[in-house]
Amino acid sequence: MIGATARLLNRLRDDARGVTLVEFGLIAAPLFLTIMGIGDLAYQSYLRSVTRGVLERAARSSSVGTLNATQIDAYIENQMSTINAKNGTTSVVKKSYYNFSRVGKPEKITTDTAPLGSYNSGDCYEDANGNSTYDAAAGASGLGGADDIVYYEVTVSMPRMFPLAKMLGWSETQSASAMTMVRNQPWANQGTPTVRCS
Template identity: 35%
Template structure:
């Protein structure tokens, strides 16, 4: 009788334990990634870290820390810079139609001067002195227990971390005034 009860309860208990371990592993990996991204972001705000070589070295420092947690990972990173914290949103526009969305022909402030309205007016790269940089790293790694594939769940997990920091005032910054454009 006890063996039958154990045979019924054991698979459910093992499945719950594997789910709990997988969840804890994800939380641990997320905390490592968040800390590494914040540290790399802080180092990136210092003078001399806006070159492609310097940003690649900062990315590699993050990945080095993540490989200790999940060796078989893939990753991607992005950096966008803005002139101020208030620019980290869609470009403002005059909502002539009162429909809360930009429609062609409405006037807008062209913050990044690319002659079109953008939901994200950031420019790629680390930026210059006093710019706000948004640094994001996304990591995909195999799950701790690949049995999730039998349940229809993906066998990999994706986590992401982002930080927003202002670059040090190490040089003169060009002051861009957004132009108002219509159409």
């Protein structure tokens, strides 16, 4: 009986027929996780590319006066409709500025009293967005006028393609944004911001 057991153990020790299945079982989970991760990143890159292309075409049409603000929103929504049909959402931001140096900055202080470098009582400023108050964000909503700089941002959000997010603790939605700035054509004289004093 001991001899038969020894022979069986020797045969099992030398048998390599199931080793491939065991090895595949060890690498299958990391392999599939890597493939899903690459697919997720590739899809996000695709979303960013599509969003950028749609935004560039819309901004170019707007800068020459072909489309107004409402038409731009409709154009972008129409172009993104295939993506949005898969439970996606698209948001559009349009802000106009007097020149490139003012994008994303506070309204320009023209007369500065102590303390210097910050807006306070007695200061004068360029009311770039025409709302009669000093703003830390100078841009005006919309497309502005002739020769103005328009900042566009389009963000698309949608559910992830793979269940990878839940396994890694990521958000279940992914977003892609595209931003661009274009100067409107000089079809008229550019309006200058009004200087206001407090």
